[in-house]
Amino acid sequence: MVSGTGIRPLARLLDKSKAPVWAISPAGKLIYLSPGCSEWLGFDSALLLDRRSVAGAPVSGERLDLVAAALAAPAELRRRGTASLRITPPSVETHRPVAKEARFIRIGDEATALTFAIAGDFDDRLPEPELKDAVAVRQQLDSWRRRHTATAINITAGTSNEAVRLRRRIDVAASTRTDVGFFGPAGCGGESILTRIHALSAPGENLINVDGALMDSDLLDATLMPALHQLSESKEARITALVRGLDEMPFEAQQRLAGLLDTFSGRMRLLASCGSQLLELNAPTDDLISESLSLDEDRARGLCSQLIDVISSLTIVNRPLALRVEDIPLIATAMLDTRHAAGEGPAERINRAALDALVVYPWPHNYEELENSIRHAIRTATGNVIACEHLPLAIRSYRPGAILKRTKHTKLSLDDAIQRYELRLITETLENADGNRAEAARRLGISRARLIRRLEDQSPNPQQNKESR
Amino acid sequence: MNWSLVDPGVIRPWLICEMGTRWLTAVRRFGPEMIPEALVPKVESASRDEILASLNLLEPAVVLWETSRDTLAASCDSLARTAAINPRVLQIIACHQLTHREQLCLTPFPVAAMVHQPEELPRLTPMIHLHFARWTQFID
Numbered sequence: 380m381v382s383g384t385g386i387r388p389l390a391r392l393l394d395k396s397k398a399p400v401w402a403i404s405p406a407g408k409l410i411y412l413s414p415g416c417s418e419w420l421g422f423d424s425a426l427l428l429d430r431r432s433v434a435g436a437p438v439s440g441e442r443l444d445l446v447a448a449a450l451a452a453p454a455e456l457r458r459r460g461t462a463s464l465r466i467t468p469p470s471v472e473t474h475r476p477v478a479k480e481a482r483f484i485r486i487g488d489e490a491t492a493l494t495f496a497i498a499g500d501f502d503d504r505l506p507e508p509e510l511k512d513a514v515a516v517r518q519q520l521d522s523w524r525r526r527h528t529a530t531a532i533n534i535t536a537g538t539s540n541e542a543v544r545l546r547r548r549i550d551v552a553a554s555t556r557t558d559v560g561f562f563g564p565a566g567c568g569g570e571s572i573l574t575r576i577h578a579l580s581a582p583g584e585n586l587i588n589v590d591g592a593l594m595d596s597d598l599l600d601a602t603l604m605p606a607l608h609q610l611s612e613s614k615e616a617r618i619t620a621l622v623r624g625l626d627e628m629p630f631e632a633q634q635r636l637a638g639l640l641d642t643f644s645g646r647m648r649l650l651a652s653c654g655s656q657l658l659e660l661n662a663p664t665d666d667l668i669s670e671s672l673s674l675d676e677d678r679a680r681g682l683c684s685q686l687i688d689v690i691s692s693l694t695i696v697n698r699p700l701a702l703r704v705e706d707i708p709l710i711a712t713a714m715l716d717t718r719h720a721a722g723e724g725p726a727e728r729i730n731r732a733a734l735d736a737l738v739v740y741p742w743p744h745n746y747e748e749l750e751n752s753i754r755h756a757i758r759t760a761t762g763n764v765i766a767c768e769h770l771p772l773a774i775r776s777y778r779p780g781a782i783l784k785r786t787k788h789t790k791l792s793l794d795d796a797i798q799r800y801e802l803r804l805i806t807e808t809l810e811n812a813d814g815n816r817a818e819a820a821r822r823l824g825i826s827r828a829r830l831i832r833r834l835e836d837q838s839p840n841p842q843q844n845k846e847s848r
Numbered sequence: 849m850n851w852s853l854v855d856p857g858v859i860r861p862w863l864i865c866e867m868g869t870r871w872l873t874a875v876r877r878f879g880p881e882m883i884p885e886a887l888v889p890k891v892e893s894a895s896r897d898e899i900l901a902s903l904n905l906l907e908p909a910v911v912l913w914e915t916s917r918d919t920l921a922a923s924c925d926s927l928a929r930t931a932a933i934n935p936r937v938l939q940i941i942a943c944h945q946l947t948h949r950e951q952l953c954l955t956p957f958p959v960a961a962m963v964h965q966p967e968e969l970p971r972l973t974p975m976i977h978l979h980f981a982r983w984t985q986f987i988d
Contacts, residue, residue, distance in 0.1 A: 508944070508945045704878070704967045704969075704970050705967040705968060705970070705971065707967060708965070708967060731965075734965075735870060735873070735874070735965075735966055738874070738965075738966050738967045739873055739874060739877040739966065741877075778873070778876075779873060779876045779877035792855075795855065796855065799855075
């Protein structure tokens, strides 16, 4: 075997070795991949050179970018200098790479630091508990990105039933060109989901944005005019109308839209987002949608029956964030990854105290508020970790408890409660006064007769009380 | 909160035994949603001894023990004693940093559920409902 102090012998050894070894530049790009990587990944690893290797970075959605991002070092490598991560690279074509333990080492100073990684079957990991959590979150997110490459919108991350249902519906909607109704309260990301569905199901098709609340029949005609011309002139032409707040659209405009959809049946498609009122009608489970949509009270519901028929072909429901509590850490970290990969800040992970604060906050403005909070936090944080102090004041100062209790008390009887309180005070004072009623009455500032009367009122056997006076 | 003003029949006590306030905050946030609308959760933080001392007086209740490697033995003892004194108490273990092997040590004891992070609490809602329904069917 060749030995030496120069780089060539090492290069030859690495080339001969079957171990996957790779290097990441200070800019976060893959600058070296050993032949072992090709064997592990199932394709020529040279194709990954110069691709960004930062968690959450596959902005293009291309499969190779996703593989490059999966090879990224875990959070806090910069601080600790070494890190461990179990990596399961996404499959390319038919090859499914096995999961391998990877060890990362960072060498050099801040500006020129290189990251070297080697993957194998190691079993020496004892990370700090905080980092163990961060690594677990990263692995869950990697798995989610691997399985839902095209539709991996941050708000669909998670392991809850709601997240699974949401992803499945989006997958179906993205695989076929059909009318879609999105139900969710404000800030639930309906527009981004519908836009992604459009891009996947009908790439290149003309998309017209319509703001439902601002429309009347005439304005709707004017907005859709160019598209309607296009449809009239060519039988091959197809368009998609993305309507925000369909349930806020005036009834006449809705009927006009339904008429247009009927006229250009199949060639004009509707992607519509609706608000929380409809979500409640569709609640409590998605399975009841068809039943609830058969109601006749169109106006009360905010939608005309023709449009209900159209969007009931495929409905997507996104529950409020407060009902997807267990997904909050994953969604927040996915949002952070996206912003970190876009170079918005140095923070790579959210510490547990900050995640706890995010979990207990009730999120009245849903996913949009979470997105804004993460944006605020990554801009505020100067280090690698987002802590409580980097979160917006409303979140870090939120203390749950008082409001819900107060609303529940409204069902109690005030008279009964006061009686019980009075009797308890009298009993306690009597005990303190060794059963002396005159003394107890004096301490309570009432007459002895009143004290006795109160005791008699509450006693199951008034006669016995009279005898004991 | 003056609890003497509330009808005792609608109070559902939750006792939290922990080092800080992490789980108290979480139960205050999710506890009210984990019991039927008409009932009131009385969430309080207490020491191990205070909880054991008050067990005889407790109506059906939920006790959440935060357990770490250092307090594992004490938690096992508390779990066993609590179940022996008052079987109407539902016991939940909050263990963030226990290894799988350490968690297995707790399984012989009457642990209704183990949670690792606060976001897992809402998952226990059906179990809490059933527990209170079982022990308070004559009260409610």
